[in-house]
Amino acid sequence: MSGGGGPGGLLARLSVPGRLDVELTAEPGDVVAVVGPNGAGKTTLVQALAGLQPAAGAVRLGGADLTALPPQARHVGVVFQDRRLFPHLSALQNVAFGPRTRGVGAGPARDIARDWLDRLGVGDLAGRRPGELSGGQAQRVAIARALATDPALLLLDEPFTGLDVGVAAALRIELAGHLRDYAGVTVLVTHDAIDALTLATRVAVLDGGRLAQSGSPHEVAARPRTEHVARLVGLNVIREGDHFRAFPPSAVTVSVHEPDGSARNRWPGTVRSAAPHGDAVRLQVHGDHQLIADVTPAATRELGLTPGRRVWLSVKETAIATY
Incomplete structure (x- = not known):
């Protein structure tokens, strides 16, 4: 998989007064786990990258500046905490919606949607509406919808929240397989150390809307610089x-x-x-x-x-x- 125009690195400098002041960088293929306590600015960062939150600064992806582009033109796939599937559309129609908005014909868009639903293990549920799906099934559809547009930047805002432990574990394994083959940049917001240690290539720690620490999962786990991260990885830390x-x-x-x-x-x-x-x-x-x-x-x-x-x-x- 690759984003339109080819995969590229991410350089984001974003500021939302009183909420966020962060510089984030990533290379093609990176999975950046964003961690931090409630109110640290994690969801604000995702929304700003997607163009859903007004922010000063710049977002450069593969050399292109996304700042002036509306959300639908940014070539970004987003999976929200609450999934935000269209309740009146079937799973197939939900996933086909993205390719259709990018000019893909109805037939090819349905083919893309079927392929992604099959890859995520919910192809047999293509005709069901979101209200007829379990939490884990709906999240698989949401991930399929985000990937069906072949985005250059994939944003995952706590994708395992609210799922049973067993369902979350299975979905985490499946997602890890897809991310290994993904040539774009992934930003994964999570509150779980397992996600940061098993899915991410890099970890970015937000605290008070600012970047408190960044590095490989091993580096951050071995030398946490905030109490929140220390608790995530099972350590005590005193500054x-x-x-x-x-x-x-x-x-x-x-x-x-x-x-x-x-x-x-x-x-x-x-x-x-x-x-x-x-x-x-x-x-x-x-x-x-x-x-x-x-x-x-x-x-x-x-x-x-x-x-x-x-x-x-x-x-x-x-x-x-x-x-």
Whole structure:
């Protein structure tokens, strides 16, 4: 697959007052996972790239400036969180809609649509309307619709949101196969570390509407520079000036009384949540920092580690990586 006019790299400098001020680059074939907390500007970025959100700056794709073009002329495929399928059209008609708007004849457009529905495993549902599809089936149709136009830029805004775990896992595997063969640029907004680590070639971290960190999935996971990303990849991170101190939840000792001694790596907080995590119980503890700790089920019972419990967390200096 390739976009019209051939695949090309992406260079976007976009600004939306009070919401977004970001420069994003990608090479042909890149899958850029955009991560960050709620309100970080992820969806605003997608909408600005698609031309659905007014923004200052420039969007260059394969050497062409998309800024002055209306959304329908940008050669961009978009999969929204809520799918936005046309409710009065069948799955086949929904997918054929894109090629038709680009001047493809009715017959060839239907052939393209059937091909993509088959590729996404929902060819037998071509005659059904969105209201007759499950969430996973509807999302497959939405992805097929985005790819049917052979876009140069594919935008996926949390495509697995609201799907059952098993359905999301199957769709993630299928999408990974399609993206491996895709010559354009993909921007994938996600809140799941699995997506960033398995689908992406690069990760862009947004925080407060700005780019806080970018790099390969391995680089970002190994040295996260925001608390949000640290929690995504299962690490704690504390910023001290220009340095970051990271340590795993398994290295945290939890007590209900202030630890003895003068160790400086200790913080009071309140348990916000306690949930099974493998053989352990993972605690979310909020105080001066938002930290996670893994404790045994026995310790959870003995110490009464339930939401609202005041605790102390401590970590040995040898367990902390500084960068």
